[in-house]
Amino acid sequence: MKGSVISVLVVLAVLDRLAGGLEHRSYDYTKYHTMDEIGFKSTTPKKAVWMDCGIHAREWIAPAFCQHFVKEILGSYKTDSNVNMLFKNLDFYITPVLNMDGYIYSWRDKTTRLWRKSRSPGTGNCTCFGTDLNRNFYANWGMVGISRDCCSDIYNGPTALSEPEAKAVTDFLGAHQNEVLCYLTIHSYGQLILIPYGHPNISAPNYEELMEVGLAAAKAIKAVHGTSYKVGTAPDILYANSGTSRDFARLIGIPYSFTFELRDKGNYGFILPEDQIQPACEEAYQGAMSIVNYVHDKNFKSAATTATL
Amino acid sequence: MKTFCSVWLLLSLVELSPAPPASQEPPLACTGAPDPAPPQPETAEDMASTGDLEPTHYPARRAAQVALHYLNTHHGSPFRVFGLQQVHKASAEDVGAGGRKYKLDFSVTDWGSGSAGPALRCSADVLFPRTERHSAPEVQLHCEALHQINSTAQEDDAFYQKYISPDSAVSARDIPDSFGNMSEEMQPFWRLARVAASFIMLRESSENTEFNMAKVASVTQQESREEQLMLEFVVLLHDFPSQEIVQWKLLASWSPDRGVRVLQTEWQPRCPHATKPPN
Numbered sequence: 001m002k003g004s005v006i007s008v009l010v011v012l013a014v015l016d017r018l019a020g021g022l023e024h025r026s027y028d029y030t031k032y033h034t035m036d037e038i039g040f041k042s043t044t045p046k047k048a049v050w051m052d053c054g055i056h057a058r059e060w061i062a063p064a065f066c067q068h069f070v071k072e073i074l075g076s077y078k079t080d081s082n083v084n085m086l087f088k089n090l091d092f093y094i095t096p097v098l099n100m101d102g103y104i105y106s107w108r109d110k111t112t113r114l115w116r117k118s119r120s121p122g123t124g125n126c127t128c129f130g131t132d133l134n135r136n137f138y139a140n141w142g143m144v145g146i147s148r149d150c151c152s153d154i155y156n157g158p159t160a161l162s163e164p165e166a167k168a169v170t171d172f173l174g175a176h177q178n179e180v181l182c183y184l185t186i187h188s189y190g191q192l193i194l195i196p197y198g199h200p201n202i203s204a205p206n207y208e209e210l211m212e213v214g215l216a217a218a219k220a221i222k223a224v225h226g227t228s229y230k231v232g233t234a235p236d237i238l239y240a241n242s243g244t245s246r247d248f249a250r251l252i253g254i255p256y257s258f259t260f261e262l263r264d265k266g267n268y269g270f271i272l273p274e275d276q277i278q279p280a281c282e283e284a285y286q287g288a289m290s291i292v293n294y295v296h297d298k299n300f301k302s303a304a305t306t307a308t309l
Numbered sequence: 310m311k312t313f314c315s316v317w318l319l320l321s322l323v324e325l326s327p328a329p330p331a332s333q334e335p336p337l338a339c340t341g342a343p344d345p346a347p348p349q350p351e352t353a354e355d356m357a358s359t360g361d362l363e364p365t366h367y368p369a370r371r372a373a374q375v376a377l378h379y380l381n382t383h384h385g386s387p388f389r390v391f392g393l394q395q396v397h398k399a400s401a402e403d404v405g406a407g408g409r410k411y412k413l414d415f416s417v418t419d420w421g422s423g424s425a426g427p428a429l430r431c432s433a434d435v436l437f438p439r440t441e442r443h444s445a446p447e448v449q450l451h452c453e454a455l456h457q458i459n460s461t462a463q464e465d466d467a468f469y470q471k472y473i474s475p476d477s478a479v480s481a482r483d484i485p486d487s488f489g490n491m492s493e494e495m496q497p498f499w500r501l502a503r504v505a506a507s508f509i510m511l512r513e514s515s516e517n518t519e520f521n522m523a524k525v526a527s528v529t530q531q532e533s534r535e536e537q538l539m540l541e542f543v544v545l546l547h548d549f550p551s552q553e554i555v556q557w558k559l560l561a562s563w564s565p566d567r568g569v570r571v572l573q574t575e576w577q578p579r580c581p582h583a584t585k586p587p588n
Binding site for chain 1: 438486487523547
């Protein structure tokens with residue numbers, strides 16, 4: 001199959017900001033392309049892998065990782081037969097900075113570096129800005145691990161999907177739910193691979209398989225620089241939560257849904273030193289590819305494939 | 310490659326982004342009566358597990374982190390800060406008067422020596438009291454071979470001699486900076502802040518918190534007292550369950566003989582970021 005790489009990244013939203021545009025405009029997603037679509041063209045519909053980085057503004061290593069991932073796959077598909085095969089059978093949808101407003105705000109100055117949420121103005125009597133995008137999805141919204149105080153860093157928003165960023169992801173995944181095989185969302189810190197669900201009383205039907213795949217990814221990560229990642233559900237290894245993008249993806253039937261929490265474990269936390277960027281990205285790349293390859297092989301190699309939902 | 314270049318361009322454009330309009334600036338000083346108690350996380354975790362705990366799960370890790378804060382208050386220095394490497398075994402039981410006691414077997418490493426450094430094996434009992442008003446957890450800790458690890462006495466003394474002189478007036482902000490940079494000169498101050506912050510993190514910890522120090526907002530050397538280096542720090546702590554950044558001002562003393570002591574602490578309410586601009 002003759003192939004060509006389709007790659008679109010036009011960051012007009014940033015240029016708009018430089019021209020004096022205000023925060024939190026309602027981004028017209030047909031006008032501002034903030035997502036990469038990468039893979040060989042095909043005449044038949046393709047399956048896909050989704051990866052987003054930077055749902056939380058202060059987790060700077062995450063957008064760096066998305067860029068590293070894109071650079072790696074684009075730089076190797078001609079010579080690496082594995083990546084070449086992935087491009088044939090899969091499209092990669094990658095959003096390097098999902099929470100654009102928050103991320104740009106966190107670059108503003110030293111006092112904003114640790115911002116987490118979106119930058120939507122408070123509603124009603126609220127004088128604070130922002131909703132935690134990773135509590136705003138329609139996935140057991142508001143049930144656990146959230147705050148109804150709009151100034152809180154885990155404020156889940158006035159309603160589910162109140163935030164255009166969460167709505168945009170929801171709409172896209174909904175429209176592509178039969179194509180997307182794998183959902184990866186990249187965060188920091190903690191060195192964890194989290195599997196659905198965030199609610200302690202709800203188990204994913206393929207929990208065992210998700211654990212297996214996650215543990216294999218952690219092993220792949222460790223092989224690079226010796227870094228240890230733990231694997232488990234959020235309520236087990238981190239804390240209970242709800243309204244997360246990972247849970248939403250699993251709930252609409254995307255079978256393989258993982259959250260990566262990258263380096264470190266609390267030494268520098270969100271403010272990872274420069275000399276750790278490259279190794280953190282290198283090891284996480286192997287972890288992500290371990291999952292992507294598993295998902296690919298399950299769907300494209302064996303003759304009789306049963307998708308587990 | 311083209312995409313990578315576009316993305317690189319994105320980053321450079323972001324750096325040049327101009328400041329937002331003045332109405333969005335957070336107020337320089339927050340008005341209004343500060344809440345005397347720092348914010349506690351809103352979700353009460355169900356801590357029903359008693360008996361053996363899964364070492365990779367958060368209840369064991371949070372208790373170990375408390376033991377780690379205790380370790381750092383006693384053995385931390387400008388050239389030594391311990392980090393949690395791994396929990397090997399953990400168990401918990403309810404004790405009289407409504408507390409819960411954790412028994413832990415875990416390893417720590419000295420961050421200074423990086424991953425190459427030796428791991429120290431520790432055992433600890435951590436008691437979280439269950440009182441109406443929060444009270445600090447109680448820790449009993451024993452680490453093997455604590456005195457066998459490489460002594461930092463030489464570096465400690467050199468650092469002490471340099472800054473105890475009467476005309477020393479160290480003052481710095483944002484350690485590390487937004488990009489994770491920290492000068493070599495600032496590293497011992499960052500470690501001292503981390504050790505001093507451990508006193509606060511230890512005191513404020515419960516089964517529903519998990520603290521790390523996010524950054525040092527400022528360090529201002531005060532006049533030395535009784536041959537102790539006196540340092541005023543403003544530290545930003547990160548709590549996992551609430552994801553909040555909690556700001557504390559504190560006054561700490563240090564000398565090679567006496568170690569770190571914290572004399573005063575003051576919780577500083579952070580202004581809600583950008584109150585609404587007036588209509």
